[in-house]
Amino acid sequence: MSSTHGTTKTAGAVVGPSAPERSGPTGDSPQVRAVRRRVQELLPAKTVITDHARLRTYECDGLAHYRVTPALAVLADSVDDVATTVRICAEERVPFVARGSGTGLSGGALPRADGVLIVMSRMRAIREVSAEDQRAVVEPGVINLDVTKAAAAHGYYYAPDPSSQQICSIGGNVAENSGGAHCLKYGFTSNHVTGAEFVAPDGSVVELGGRALDAPGYDLLGTVIGSEGTLGIATAVTVRLTRTPEHVVTVLAGFPSTDDAGAATSAIIGAGIVPAAIEMMDALAIEAAEAAVHCNYPEGAGAVLVVELDGPEVEVRQEFDQVERLCRDNGAFAFRVANDDVERALIWRGRKSAFAAVGRISPDYIVQDGVIPRTSLPKVLRAIAELSASSAVRVANVFHAGDGNLHPLVLFDDSEEGQGEAAEEISGKILDLCIEAGGSITGEHGVGMDKSAYMPRMFSDADLDTMQMVRCAFDPNNISNPGKIFPTPRLCGEVPGRHKGEHPLAKSGIAEIF
Amino acid sequence: MTTDALAAAASGQSIDLPTPAFDEYRPPSAALVGDCVHCGFCLPSCPTYVLWGEEMDSPRGRIDLMKQGLEGDPLTDSMVGHFDACLGCMACVTACPSGVQYDRLIETTRAQVERRHQRTRRDKALRGAIFALFPYPRRLRALRGPLRGWQRIGGDRLLRRTGLLERIAPSLAAMERLAPRLGKAERLPERTAAIGTRRATVGMLTGCVQREFFPAVNAATVRVLAAEGCDVVVPAKQGCCGALSVHNGREPEALRFARALIDSFENAGVEWVVVNAAGCGSTMKEYAELLRDDPAYAVRAVAFATKVRDVSEILVELGPVATRHPLPITAAYHDACHLAHAQGVRAQPRALLNGIPGLQLREIADPAICCGSAGIYNVLFPEPARELGDRKAANVLATGAELLVTANPGCLMQVAASVERAGETIALAHTVEVLDASIQGRPVASLTGGGTSS
Ligand SMILES: Cc1cc2nc3c(=O)[nH]c(=O)nc-3n(C[C@H](O)[C@H](O)[C@H](O)COP(=O)(O)OP(=O)(O)OC[C@H]3O[C@@H](n4cnc5c(N)ncnc54)[C@H](O)[C@@H]3O)c2cc1C
Ligand code: SF4
Ligand code: SF4
Numbered sequence: 001m002s003s004t005h006g007t008t009k010t011a012g013a014v015v016g017p018s019a020p021e022r023s024g025p026t027g028d029s030p031q032v033r034a035v036r037r038r039v040q041e042l043l044p045a046k047t048v049i050t051d052h053a054r055l056r057t058y059e060c061d062g063l064a065h066y067r068v069t070p071a072l073a074v075l076a077d078s079v080d081d082v083a084t085t086v087r088i089c090a091e092e093r094v095p096f097v098a099r100g101s102g103t104g105l106s107g108g109a110l111p112r113a114d115g116v117l118i119v120m121s122r123m124r125a126i127r128e129v130s131a132e133d134q135r136a137v138v139e140p141g142v143i144n145l146d147v148t149k150a151a152a153a154h155g156y157y158y159a160p161d162p163s164s165q166q167i168c169s170i171g172g173n174v175a176e177n178s179g180g181a182h183c184l185k186y187g188f189t190s191n192h193v194t195g196a197e198f199v200a201p202d203g204s205v206v207e208l209g210g211r212a213l214d215a216p217g218y219d220l221l222g223t224v225i226g227s228e229g230t231l232g233i234a235t236a237v238t239v240r241l242t243r244t245p246e247h248v249v250t251v252l253a254g255f256p257s258t259d260d261a262g263a264a265t266s267a268i269i270g271a272g273i274v275p276a277a278i279e280m281m282d283a284l285a286i287e288a289a290e291a292a293v294h295c296n297y298p299e300g301a302g303a304v305l306v307v308e309l310d311g312p313e314v315e316v317r318q319e320f321d322q323v324e325r326l327c328r329d330n331g332a333f334a335f336r337v338a339n340d341d342v343e344r345a346l347i348w349r350g351r352k353s354a355f356a357a358v359g360r361i362s363p364d365y366i367v368q369d370g371v372i373p374r375t376s377l378p379k380v381l382r383a384i385a386e387l388s389a390s391s392a393v394r395v396a397n398v399f400h401a402g403d404g405n406l407h408p409l410v411l412f413d414d415s416e417e418g419q420g421e422a423a424e425e426i427s428g429k430i431l432d433l434c435i436e437a438g439g440s441i442t443g444e445h446g447v448g449m450d451k452s453a454y455m456p457r458m459f460s461d462a463d464l465d466t467m468q469m470v471r472c473a474f475d476p477n478n479i480s481n482p483g484k485i486f487p488t489p490r491l492c493g494e495v496p497g498r499h500k501g502e503h504p505l506a507k508s509g510i511a512e513i514f
Numbered sequence: 515m516t517t518d519a520l521a522a523a524a525s526g527q528s529i530d531l532p533t534p535a536f537d538e539y540r541p542p543s544a545a546l547v548g549d550c551v552h553c554g555f556c557l558p559s560c561p562t563y564v565l566w567g568e569e570m571d572s573p574r575g576r577i578d579l580m581k582q583g584l585e586g587d588p589l590t591d592s593m594v595g596h597f598d599a600c601l602g603c604m605a606c607v608t609a610c611p612s613g614v615q616y617d618r619l620i621e622t623t624r625a626q627v628e629r630r631h632q633r634t635r636r637d638k639a640l641r642g643a644i645f646a647l648f649p650y651p652r653r654l655r656a657l658r659g660p661l662r663g664w665q666r667i668g669g670d671r672l673l674r675r676t677g678l679l680e681r682i683a684p685s686l687a688a689m690e691r692l693a694p695r696l697g698k699a700e701r702l703p704e705r706t707a708a709i710g711t712r713r714a715t716v717g718m719l720t721g722c723v724q725r726e727f728f729p730a731v732n733a734a735t736v737r738v739l740a741a742e743g744c745d746v747v748v749p750a751k752q753g754c755c756g757a758l759s760v761h762n763g764r765e766p767e768a769l770r771f772a773r774a775l776i777d778s779f780e781n782a783g784v785e786w787v788v789v790n791a792a793g794c795g796s797t798m799k800e801y802a803e804l805l806r807d808d809p810a811y812a813v814r815a816v817a818f819a820t821k822v823r824d825v826s827e828i829l830v831e832l833g834p835v836a837t838r839h840p841l842p843i844t845a846a847y848h849d850a851c852h853l854a855h856a857q858g859v860r861a862q863p864r865a866l867l868n869g870i871p872g873l874q875l876r877e878i879a880d881p882a883i884c885c886g887s888a889g890i891y892n893v894l895f896p897e898p899a900r901e902l903g904d905r906k907a908a909n910v911l912a913t914g915a916e917l918l919v920t921a922n923p924g925c926l927m928q929v930a931a932s933v934e935r936a937g938e939t940i941a942l943a944h945t946v947e948v949l950d951a952s953i954q955g956r957p958v959a960s961l962t963g964g965g966t967s968s
Contacts, residue, residue, distance in 0.1 A: 054596075057579060058569055143558060164554070357611045359611075359612035
């Protein structure tokens with residue numbers, strides 16, 4: 001069983017240096033050899049991984065479909081390790097890819113056979129927790145949930161909570177601008193990071209932003225957040241801590257169908273309530289979660305909503321009454337309330353384990369990620385159901401209903417002839433539905449390797465060129481996680497016509513002059 | 515093709531395709547390997563990942579290594595090193611939302627490693643010494659007079675030369691320190707009658723380390739079971755359950771132990787086989803799988819395995835009848851991996867402890883992370899074991915509890931040694947010892963004063 005977003009046919013099939021492949025001769029170019037020799041000279045032996053079996057455990061991230069063995073891996077212990085490695089890569093023109101916990105779902109941390117994988121998972125010190133300032137300074141390998149654990153004693157927590165929060169790293173969150181169930185009220189990673197220590201693609205160490213919410217000058221930090229490792233590597237992150245709410249109520253409501261649950265969602269938000277979270281799961285997703293964690297959701301539900309309200313107690317109580325009424329008005333036949341952390345954890349467990357749990361009901365599946373305007377929810381869900389019915393490919397739906405961020409899970413069995421292709425086709429068509437509805441091809445999992453081929457469906461050439469110019473400003477040599485995000489690799493600062501001969505990469509069709 | 519083969523090709527040598535890591539006899543199942551969706555959810559509860567933060571020493575990475583082996587990559591020293599470093603704590607099994615059976619995977623992998631991998635002489639000698647000693651109650655007993663014991667193993671020149679003594683010694687020393695005053699271990703009667711109405715007839719495993727170093731735990735188990743209405747049968751001729759051998763890939767030895775144990779209990783006329791050591795219980799519950807290819811034992815193993823219960827399970831299943839007397843004490847309960855992760859037994863010991871009037875139960879932070887004892891792991895890998903022990907000790911001490919309760923002799927010794935290193939003390943007891951004190955109406959001091967306290 002594997003979870004994938006798509007295969008080379010529907011997405012990410014970028015020819016050239018970024019194409020996924022097993023480590024081959026490119027892993028042994030003179031430049032790569034030089035990098036290997038130089039980092040081995042400068043860094044401790046335990047930091048530099050060259051053993052083939054070990055390197056292969058870094059072949060993929062949470063999108064196990066794409067696998068590339070890196071030429072070399074550096075398990076950094078400090079900003080110096082990172083800066084040294086990046087500087088050497090820059091001097092030798094060898095690409096590097098940052099990796100956090102490797103939970104990414106778009107192949108963002110997919111290594112390069114001709115490059116260095118710089119792994120941040122050992123840099124996991126929480127340098128400072130300052131409750132008075134509502135700030136914490138953490139190394140990039142720190143696990144998201146550990147920030148909350150460290151802040152909890154002071155009455156604070158770290159708000160962005162991807163379902164993978166128990167293992168994904170802050171560095172990965174920054175790179176992906178990750179969101180989570182509670183982003184509806186609290187915003188994404190970008191709303192909770194105020195500064196970063198950053199190794200630019202030439203190996204220099206710079207400070208971006210600071211402790212203040214909005215540093216003067218260009219918002220370079222804002223540029224870097226969500227850049228998927230293509231602009232450099234974060235080596236320390238200053239995050240904003242949020243006061244633990246005075247009161248939290250979590251409810252689980254069972255509905256006959258996703259239409260009813262969707263209508264309830266719209267009604268709740270239409271009533272001016274901003275819940276901390278509104279999450280929806282359909283019948284198939286519920287079945288998977290039940291199989292995995294026995295979350296005991298209402299029997300026979302065609303959809304469930306998890307609604308969480310937080311804030312001052314009086315306010316929460318008032319909103320709670322409204323939410324209950326609106327759910328029942330829209331057909332909720334079961335309404336369960338969690339009053340303490342244990343009950344709350346039980347409700348959330350089903351939702352947070354949903355992706356991985358789908359493995360219980362299907363040998364293989366694709367985790368899709370798309371965004372639509374919330375009001376289009378019933379329409380798009382129906383269209384997905386029709387796609388599924390007409391193709392006999394099952395689709396389970398889990399999503400951040402409040403944000404209109406869909407996570408359709410397309411189920412298939414790769415051992416059955418043709419099923420993989422059919423699943424990919426549906427998966428791609430779902431993205432088309434999102435674009436048609438005025439949404440986007442990714443809500444929070446990023447473009448990475450997997451969706452770069454979809455970028456032109458959303459953006460014009462001019463849009464993509466503009467993005468490339470930003471990239472070139474940071475990384476003129478195109479060595480920082482190249483081949484991700486953009487469908488076609490470009491060479492920076494080279495204007496067509498100035499050269500006598502064609503650039504060899506352009507000539508071979510690998511890159512376009514930009 | 516591997517890079518080695520490529521290099522060989524480049525240098526003009528003939529290419530010997532490397533021998534694939536696994537052979538046909540019970541390789542790790544490709545289907546089970548395929549169940550892993552690479553989500554990484556198991557990483558934070560894996561003790562080696564917690565220590566080192568690297569992929570190849572995480573469950574996900576080890577499954578990747580198995581996958582490489584199944585794809586035909588050779589069983590390299592580096593691969594074996596990462597399999598060896600796994601504590602077999604099964605925290606990853608609990609953590610995995612996809613239901614990946616890592617327990618099965620590592621067990622089959624280890625058996626292949628033991629059969630196919632050439633270990634260094636030193637490593638072989640150390641493992642040999644351990645397995646010549648720990649699973650044999652009588653040999654352990656011979657070591658109970660410490661100096662006499664040291665001299666005896668010390669007499670083995672190989673042991674000395676390879677520094678094995680220093681490796682095994684700390685564990686034995688810890689056992690020795692924790693074990694109650696030397697003296698004759700009480701012999702348990704072969705049959706103890708239920709007090710009051712008989713509710714069940716149970717057999718009891720006496721274990722190896724438990725029997726020799728913590729005989730009080732076995733005695734308490736018999737008393738508690740009897741008090742709760744069980745006839746307790748203790749077959750005299752019982753040996754090791756094979757847990758250590760199974761967990762270290764020594765399959766033939768494990769099979770021998772398992773068959774013998776089934777023989778000992780088969781005709782004892784018992785409804786349940788009760789175990790008070792977590793590691794033994796988890797292995798005995800898996801005898802069916804272990805002996806599935808043995809025509810003479812396959813069916814009998816199934817029957818045996820279904821009867822196996824941890825002592826806390828059976829006590830909760832039966833429900834209390836004996837009166838609990840108050841024990842005003844704060845106690846921290848430590849989940850032994852082979853009870854919590856391997857058997858899913860978490861609620862029962864807590865329920866039993868909570869049923870004692872006056873006892874205040876405290877939870878230990880990061881309960882899912884192994885204390886580093888892990889069978890013989892602390893002998894094979896003293897450094898990481900020690901680091902994990904220190905982390906656990908810090909979390910235990912932070913509870914401020916007076917008494918540490920757990921259900922495995924290995925954990926007791928490991929945590930005790932770490933607490934001592936931290937310059938602190940805490941009283942230690944097995945869950946049944948606490949219950950026994952309460953049922954017998956003994957004072958708190960009987961737990962905090964003498965007995966197994968450090
Ligand atoms: C079961 C499951 C559920 C998930 N749920 C959510 C969810 O609810 N919301 C959500 O947003 N995501 C979710 N994800 C996706 C994923 O967890 C996030 O994208 C997460 O932020 C990735 O973090 P990571 O540490 O694993 O990064 P990796 O996967 O290692 O890397 C991700 C990207 O970040 C880059 N990167 C990593 N560290 C750094 C650094 N220090 N500096 C610069 N670049 C860096 C990498 O190059 C790569 O491009 C889920 C994933 C799984 C498997
Ligand atoms: S059994 Fe324990 S040590 Fe081994 S991989 Fe699983 S969690 Fe890690
Ligand atoms: S939690 Fe399970 S599926 Fe996820 S990486 Fe670990 S073993 Fe694989």
